[in-house]
Amino acid sequence: MPLETIFLFLITDLMFCLTPGPATMVAVSHALPHGPAGGMRGALGPIVGVNIGNFIWYGLTAFGLIALINAVPTAYAILRWIGVAYLAWMAFQMLRGSTSALARQSAKSAGFRKGFLNGLAVHMSNPKALLFYTAFIPPFIDPDGNVMLQFAILAGLTVITETTGLTFYSALASKARNLGNADQAQPLFQKIAAIVLIGAALILGWWNLTDHAI
Numbered sequence: 001m002p003l004e005t006i007f008l009f010l011i012t013d014l015m016f017c018l019t020p021g022p023a024t025m026v027a028v029s030h031a032l033p034h035g036p037a038g039g040m041r042g043a044l045g046p047i048v049g050v051n052i053g054n055f056i057w058y059g060l061t062a063f064g065l066i067a068l069i070n071a072v073p074t075a076y077a078i079l080r081w082i083g084v085a086y087l088a089w090m091a092f093q094m095l096r097g098s099t100s101a102l103a104r105q106s107a108k109s110a111g112f113r114k115g116f117l118n119g120l121a122v123h124m125s126n127p128k129a130l131l132f133y134t135a136f137i138p139p140f141i142d143p144d145g146n147v148m149l150q151f152a153i154l155a156g157l158t159v160i161t162e163t164t165g166l167t168f169y170s171a172l173a174s175k176a177r178n179l180g181n182a183d184q185a186q187p188l189f190q191k192i193a194a195i196v197l198i199g200a201a202l203i204l205g206w207w208n209l210t211d212h213a214i
Helices: 003-017 022-031 039-071 073-096 112-125 127-136 147-174 176-209
Strands: none
Touching (some): 003 147, 022 112, 039 073, 039 112, 039 127, 073 176
């Protein structure tokens, strides 16, 4: 997998992971309690659970995508364009300015096991996850290369981006007074993220048009 593809995926996925969603909310709620049950120790369970959920989604997507490439190559080419459209649509949604209120999350005191199960359940039951993996991943996969290896690389990168995003907001939650500031900063960050996603969509679209080997 070319370095430019890895870099583009890393930056784009990081924008998604730094935009609060259900996974962020569950990590924040477990980081809010005072004492040993909260803080980064409390958020560890949800963070691990979300990452395991990512691996499950990647596995399901990989096997489905390989079957699609083998059965209907043209359908996969169309799916890559759907991925470009998805990035543009997500950028539009971010520009609209809808945000998640981190400061309104309630504290959930629980051990690692319960936190892990909560993180896993939230991530696996998120209806947007199927759309995300179905549309977001294909543009970065070269069907002529080792598809499983490419998925493994992207899954490893997602561990980095997901852990970065969840750790960042969990650290803020451990100092609960900072969550209000994070909410105030979200509109600006979402505009920056939208610009990055639009840029990624344009690059991927260009690669599709020129049949760039990604």
